[in-house]
Amino acid sequence: xxxxxxxxxxxxxxxxxxxxxxxxxxxxxxxxxxxxxxxxxxxxxxxxxxxxxxxxxxxxxxxxxxxxxxxxxxxxxxxxxxxxxxxxxxxxxxxxxxxxxxxxxxxxxxxxxxxxxxxxxxxxxxxxxxxxxxxxxxxxxxxxxxxxxxxxxxxxxxxxxxxxxxxxxxxxxxxxxxxxxxxxxxxxxxxxxxxxxxxxxxxxxxxxxxxxxxxxxxxxxxxxxxxxxxxxxxxxxxxxxxxxxxxxxxxxxxxxxxxxxxxxxxxxxxxxxxxxxxxxxxxxxxxxxxxxxxxxxxxxxxxxxxxxxxxxxxxxxxxxxxxxxxxxxxxxxxxxxxxxxxxxxxxxxxxxxxxxxxxx
Amino acid sequence: xxxxxxxxxxxxxxxxxxxxxxxxxxxxxxxxxxxxxxxxxxxxxxxxxxxxxxxxxxxxxxxxxxxxxxxxxxxxxxxxxxxxxxxxxxxxxxxxxxxxxxxxxxxxxxxxxxxxxxxxxxxxxxxxxxxxxxxxxxxxxxxxxxxxxxxxxxxxxxxxxxxxxxxxxxxxxxxxxxxxxxxxxxxxxxxxxxxxxxxxxxxxxxxxxxxxxxxxxxxxxxxxxxxxxxxxxxxxxxxxxxxxxxxxxxxxxxxxxxxxxxxxxxxxxxxxxxxxxxxxxxxxxxxxxxxxxx
Numbered sequence: 001x002x003x004x005x006x007x008x009x010x011x012x013x014x015x016x017x018x019x020x021x022x023x024x025x026x027x028x029x030x031x032x033x034x035x036x037x038x039x040x041x042x043x044x045x046x047x048x049x050x051x052x053x054x055x056x057x058x059x060x061x062x063x064x065x066x067x068x069x070x071x072x073x074x075x076x077x078x079x080x081x082x083x084x085x086x087x088x089x090x091x092x093x094x095x096x097x098x099x100x101x102x103x104x105x106x107x108x109x110x111x112x113x114x115x116x117x118x119x120x121x122x123x124x125x126x127x128x129x130x131x132x133x134x135x136x137x138x139x140x141x142x143x144x145x146x147x148x149x150x151x152x153x154x155x156x157x158x159x160x161x162x163x164x165x166x167x168x169x170x171x172x173x174x175x176x177x178x179x180x181x182x183x184x185x186x187x188x189x190x191x192x193x194x195x196x197x198x199x200x201x202x203x204x205x206x207x208x209x210x211x212x213x214x215x216x217x218x219x220x221x222x223x224x225x226x227x228x229x230x231x232x233x234x235x236x237x238x239x240x241x242x243x244x245x246x247x248x249x250x251x252x253x254x255x256x257x258x259x260x261x262x263x264x265x266x267x268x269x270x271x272x273x274x275x276x277x278x279x280x281x282x283x284x285x286x287x288x289x290x291x292x293x294x295x296x297x298x299x300x301x302x303x304x305x306x307x308x309x310x311x312x313x314x315x316x317x318x319x320x321x322x323x324x325x326x327x328x329x330x331x332x333x334x335x336x337x338x339x340x341x342x343x344x345x346x347x348x349x350x351x352x353x354x355x356x357x358x359x360x
Numbered sequence: 361x362x363x364x365x366x367x368x369x370x371x372x373x374x375x376x377x378x379x380x381x382x383x384x385x386x387x388x389x390x391x392x393x394x395x396x397x398x399x400x401x402x403x404x405x406x407x408x409x410x411x412x413x414x415x416x417x418x419x420x421x422x423x424x425x426x427x428x429x430x431x432x433x434x435x436x437x438x439x440x441x442x443x444x445x446x447x448x449x450x451x452x453x454x455x456x457x458x459x460x461x462x463x464x465x466x467x468x469x470x471x472x473x474x475x476x477x478x479x480x481x482x483x484x485x486x487x488x489x490x491x492x493x494x495x496x497x498x499x500x501x502x503x504x505x506x507x508x509x510x511x512x513x514x515x516x517x518x519x520x521x522x523x524x525x526x527x528x529x530x531x532x533x534x535x536x537x538x539x540x541x542x543x544x545x546x547x548x549x550x551x552x553x554x555x556x557x558x559x560x561x562x563x564x565x566x567x568x569x570x571x572x573x574x575x576x577x578x579x580x581x582x583x584x585x586x587x588x589x590x591x592x593x594x595x596x597x598x599x600x601x602x603x604x605x606x607x608x609x610x611x612x613x614x615x616x617x618x619x620x621x622x623x624x625x626x627x628x629x630x631x632x633x634x635x636x637x638x639x640x641x642x643x644x645x646x647x648x649x650x651x652x653x654x
Contacts, residue, residue, distance in 0.1 A: 052547050073553035085544035089566040098562075099552035146552075 001185050002063030002076070002153035003028040004049060009058035009068075011041075011048060018044050020210050022058070026154075026188060026203075031180045034190045035197040036207035037233070042190045043158055045207070049188065050079050050156050063153055073103075078147030079156040083163060084139045086131040086146070092118070093127045096146045110149075117145040120182070137168045144179070154186040161196060169196075176200055194234050198222070206230045223346070228354035231282050237311060239348075240288065240322050244281040246273065246349060254349060254357075256281050260317035262296045266344040267359035274351050282348040282356070285311060285323040290332065294339035298322065303334050314338060412436065412622040419617040435618035436626065444597055445626060448605035452630075455520045455590070455601060456583040463527045463583075464576050471534025472560045476546060486535075492528045498588065505592055515596040523589055530575045537571050538564055574645035577638045581631050602627040 004026040011019040019041050026032045034042035047053040049060060051072035060068040067075045086095050093114055100110045118124050121141040131139055140160060147155055157176075161169045177200055180187055191197055197204045198218045206213045206221060206229075214226035225231035231239045244256040248270035256264050258281065273279070290312065298314035301321065310330035314322050324340050326332055349357045411419055412435050414428040439445055473479070474486050504523040505514075513519030541564060549559045565572055590601045597608065606623040635642055 050547075050551065052550065072547075072551045077551070079548070079551050081544040081548060083542065083544055085542070085548035087545065087548075087563055087567070089569075098549075098554070102553040102555075102558060146548075 001028050003061075004154055004186060004188070005059075005061040006045075006049070007059045007061075009045075009048065009060060010056050011044060011053060012056050018210055019048065019055075022212055024205065024212070024215060026186060028186055029184045030202045031187045031189065031200055032203045032205060033197040033201035034188065034205045034207060035192065035194060035233075036213075037192060040207040041210040042192075042205075042207045046079075046156050046158055046188060046190045049075075049154075050077055051075050052079075076153040077156055078150045078152035078154075079158065080140075080143045080147050080160045082159040084131075084143040084160075086139055086142055088131050091128050091130055092123060092134070092142050092145070095131070095142060096149050099146065099150055113149040113151070114145075117148040120148065120179075121145050136164050137172060140164065140172055141175075148183075152185070154188065157187065157189040159190055159192070161191070161193070173199060194236065198234070204234075206233065208233070224358045225282075225348065225356050227356055228280065228282070228350040231348060231350070231356060235284055237285055237323050239282045239284050241350075242281045242320055242322065244279055244349075245277050246270070246279050246281075247277065256347075256349070258296065258316065258318070259320050260296070260298075262316075264295070264342045264344050264347065266347045266349070268347065268349055268357050269360055273349065273357055276352075278352075279357075280350040280354075282350055283322075283342055283346065286325045287343040287346040288322055288324040289341050289343070290324055290326045290330075290338050291341035292339060294341035296322070296340040296342065298338060298340065300332060300334055300336045300338055303330075303332055305330070312338065314340060408621045408624055411617055412625050414618050416616055416618055435616075435622035438616075438619050439623045439626065443608075443623070444600070444605060445602070445623065447598055448600050448602045449626075451517070451520075451594070451599060452584055452601040452603070454517055455524075456580050458517070458521050459524050459583040460576050460580040462521070463525050463530060463579050464572060466525065467527055467530035467575070468534050468560065468565060468572065470531045472538055472556075472564060474531070475535045475538035476559075476564075477556070489528045489531055492526070501588060501592065504589065508593060514593055515599045517599070520590050520593045520599075520601065523593075524583060524586060527579060530579060533571065533575060537568065541567065570641065570644060573638070574641040577634055577641050578645035581634055581642070584631050 006022050006024050009019060009022045010017065022045060034045060036042045044053055048055050048068075049062075051067070051070065055068050058068070059066055062075055062077065087098065090098065096114045096117060097110045100113065105113075114127075115124075118127055121144060123138070123141055123145055126134060126138060126142075131142065134142065140163075143160070160176075161172055164172055173196055176189070180200075189196070189200060198221075201218055203215060204218055204221050205215050208229045214221060214230045216224070216226075221230060221234055225234065225239075228241070232241070242258055244258055244264075246254045246256045249255045249265065252270055254266045254268040254270050254273065256266060256279070258264065264281070286309075296316065298316045300312045301315050302313040304311040304313075308327070310326045310332055312324045312326060312332055314324050316322060322340065324338075332338065345359050347359075351357070410426065410428055413431045413433070414425075415430060415432055415434065418425070418429055470489075474482060474489075500523075508514055508519045508522065513522065545563060545567070546559060549563050554563065584601075585603060586601075587603045591604045591607075594600045594604060597605070600608070606620075606627050
């Protein structure tokens with residue numbers, strides 16, 4: 001178990017920078033998730049920690065050792081790949097033992113570690129099978145087992161759930177959480193799936209366009225996004241974005257006027273806002289409620305019933321659309337004229353540079 | 361509406377049946393053609409085997425006899441007892457086996473290096489290997505002869521073997537195979553602390569032994585059947601391979617067709633056995649290298 005420190009790490013392919021001055025410290029025993037869309041650089045960052053990609057600038061430390069010049073095998077990390085990369089001609093036991101054989105671990109020690117990992121992952125009955133004789137979930141566990149037997153300082157997971165079907169993905173996700181609780185080892189997990197990130201992570205690193213947008217706990221990321229990208233990327237359905245004009249009320253909080261003329265009181269201090277008064281107003285659908293005496297009027301264009309709640313895509317007077325949420329059994333239907341109430345305390349404003357401003 | 365359906369249905373059935381009949385007829389024609397071609401191909405082989413079992417007198421008798429009147433192994437016994445065939449056999453086995461093992465090992469190593477490693481001159485090396493296709497073996501034979509004679513390796517096994525180790529096709533097939541292996545396997549092996557030799561021999565090659573087996577068989581057959589270079593490199597009768605030796609049998613026996621063909625059948629026997637035993641692998645090897653030989 002060790003912390004992982006990245007200091008001003010950069011990576012370029014020729015003239016194209018793929019990672020730009022990344023600095024972060026992953027605490028010992030923490031579970032961090034790199035989250036972002038395809039091509040944002042999250043896998044590259046993970047591979048740089050693993051040593052599978054060189055870095056051009058900066059330093060990487062694992063524990064008290066600087067490792068950026070060390071080969072992957074000497075960094076003390078174990079990695080689980082997206083397609084598991086189990087050696088197809090080897091049995092489960094041979095797959096798990098291969099790395100230990102290469103560092104000349106005594107035979108009985110290899111046996112002990114493999115048996116122990118197999119027991120943890122309930123692979124005992126599959127130990128003599130080849131990968132082709134296993135299901136996707138079983139292969140996943142073998143790949144984790146191969147990592148566990150190395151007794152690494154940190155585990156690196158590169159989108160390990162993306163090849164599993166939806167049901168299995170949920171089950172395996174829970175197993176990952178249990179594994180982390182049991183092993184208390186530093187884990188770094190790459191995914192583009194916000195649900196995986198939100199449910200597994202101690203800290204989420206949201207990345208976009210080769211840069212870190214925000215590092216924070218799942219709830220920080222969700223409730224206080226640092227940028228419009230984070231606000232839009234995390235949360236399903238996505239946050240509502242509306243162009244507004246903002247002025248200060250008597251208490252120094254932003255009072256915003258939507259396109260249809262309705263006014264929303266927020267808890268965002270205006271002292272921090274840039275001058276100009278034009279912003280993008282952001283509010284998550286669950287904070288836009290259907291209320292009989294709500295100030296915002298509109299017509300339900302589309303109604304989605306999700307069981308525990310109902311989502312309404314409401315067209316406002318100016319033609320803009322807002323997603324609103326109605327809890328419980330909703331009688332709402334397409335075409336209904338409805339009124340909306342907004343929880344201004346949970347609203348955000350985004351300036352022209354997409355920087356977010358939230359309630360204090 | 362129902363009337364229309366009732367009349368349309370039999371028409372559709374007729375159409376299906378006639379299409380089926382056409383396909384069936386086409387298949388039958390192709391099958392018949394294949395059988396004829398196979399018979400034409402097989403007849404010389406059959407004729408050689410049958411003739412090798414005839415007496416010398418019967419081989420020169422007028423008329424076509426498809427079966428020997430008095431089958432005899434005299435031709436075989438004569439060749440085995442009165443020629444150096446066992447020695448030639450041994451020479452062929454030694455040279456072919458060594459060529460197969462060394463060539464496959466070198467090609468696997470070269471293919472792996474070009475596919476997986478980054479080193480200066482890699483692209484030039486690859487281009488040279490590809491370019492070597494443009495030079496036919498016969499154009500190099502004089503150079504080979506001068507070099508091998510210069511290092512005094514004529515009439516030695518090594519002299520026969522060395523120039524035959526140049527097998528760019530197997531290097532290319534291996535490179536293509538290694539290129540097709542997802543990079544995660546190599547990365548997993550890197551994290552597992554495997555060195556390059558372990559990666560090649562414990563990960564990449566065992567992933568598909570079929571490729572190596574197929575290439576080994578086709579290399580062995582090629583080495584066994586090769587004539588031109590062994591003919592030049594082995595002038596001493598005791599160093600000849602089977603393919604070269606049987607020409608000596610032909611020259612010295614004159615019109616003794618049974619003996620000549622008995623020698624030919626014995627010479628081709630290992631290759632025929634290799635084909636029969638490893639038919640699937642030979643086909644795979646031909647498929648693997650087909651795109652390359654174009």
